Amino acid sequence: MKKSIFTACCLSMVLLGNSSVYADQVVFQPGSVQGKDMWLSSVYNNTAVDDDKLQVGGWGDWYRTLIQFDLTDLPPVATSVDMYMYAYDRGDSSTPVSMIWYFLMSSWDEQTQDYYDPLSGGYLGVLPAPTPNSWYGILNITTAYNWWKAGTYANYGFAFLATDNNNQFNVFRSSDYSDYRYRPKLVVTYDGANLGFPLSGYTPYNAPISAVLDHSMTTGGGCADGLVVAYTNERGSSQYDHSNWYVYGESLSCVNDILYGYKNGNPGTVFSINNQYDTSSGNEDGYYLFYDGHTGYDYPIANTNVYAAASGTVTVPSPNPYNQVNIDHGNGFVTYYLHLSQIYVSTNDYVTKGTSLIGKTSDHLHFTVKKNGQRVDPYGWQGEYGTDPLQVSGNDNVCLWDFCQ
Secondary structure, X not given: OOOOOEOOOOOEOOOOOOOOOOOEEEEEOOOOOOOEEEEEEOOOOOEOEOOOEXXXXXOOOOEEEEEXXXXXXXXXXXXXXXXXXXXXXXXXXXXXXXXXXXXXXXXXXXXXXXXXOOEOEEEEEEEOOOOOOEEEEXXXXXXXXXXXXXOOOOOOOEEEEEOOOOOEXXXXXXXXXXXXXXXXXXXXXEOOOOEOOOEOOOOOOOOOEOEOOOOOOOOOOOOOOOEEEOOOOOEEEEEEOOOOOOXXXXXXXXXXXXXXXXXXXXXXXXXOOOOOEOOOOOOOOOOOXXXXXXXXXXXXXXXXXXXOOOOEEEEOOOOOOOOOEEEEOOOOEEEEEEEEEEEOOOOOOEEOOOOOEXXXXXXEEEEEEEEOOEEEOOOOOOOOOOOOOOOEOOEOOOOOEOOOO
């Protein structure tokens, strides 16, 4: 007796997602190296066929398709995700067929998978038959995508089975098809500024840092809670009353704000942010951490060109005590560049990401990002010991650098 392709499954899902007015979008359309998809059948092609097409249907026998997208370099959290496959005419008397859709929960191999090797999966419902020579949209797979990215479930992709096999076939282009424009694709919408690093010759992960965004600050900023939390969840606590220190951009009443030399409560351990933090040993306080309630990142890189982190419209404040440029990116995000020695743009100038020179650093650049007026961390939140203290709309900060996307 032939074995079923699926074992008994216990998963049922309703895939719901939310759209966002403040969002970016990436279209992911992998080729033959990165793409993973294949078809097989119950009679003539029991072993996986990894060619330029994907088939579902049959004529007395059964054809099935499995597909999986490598999500490694895609946004960590999506607001909406849609999947598309290009259907084309098989060129015979067959007709399209509706498809049963499964969320796969076991691994498979696009070269060696056998039709009768059992797979486990969650039933997602029945999809309508496609129209040949057009894109076939499988809309709103947002929950599945976010589960996969979060590690809630391992990503084994989807399976598509026919509802009937009376000379009924659907044929789609695969990731191995020669014309990349017709390969399967994901359209991922996400809340993100997709920022390029503003300092010429550096990346977010090799630039020295002398002050980070404090995740322990109250909403809208503030200081003097005696704690600094970085995006890695490294923590430093106040050890010195430096009553004459002034924090740039904060009230003169902010005191007791130098945090230094104590990481996660351990004396003598330097706050390093994965060894990229640039502390100082030559000042009167020894190894300092940085300012309690600091609103962004300080990069101690002198006399260096500063470029727009994303496209948008410039505002140069007047008066301008911090030699500052602001860029409104039109999607809820605004970036701020402070302590410039030279400014090369003017208010209402439109600048483009990575190519528009906006200024030059003095001894350092202070860089801040806000979303809808609230400070956010372009490095996201990587803390292992709990939720992000500086949540945005109830969610942890998400990495906004284009390196993350």
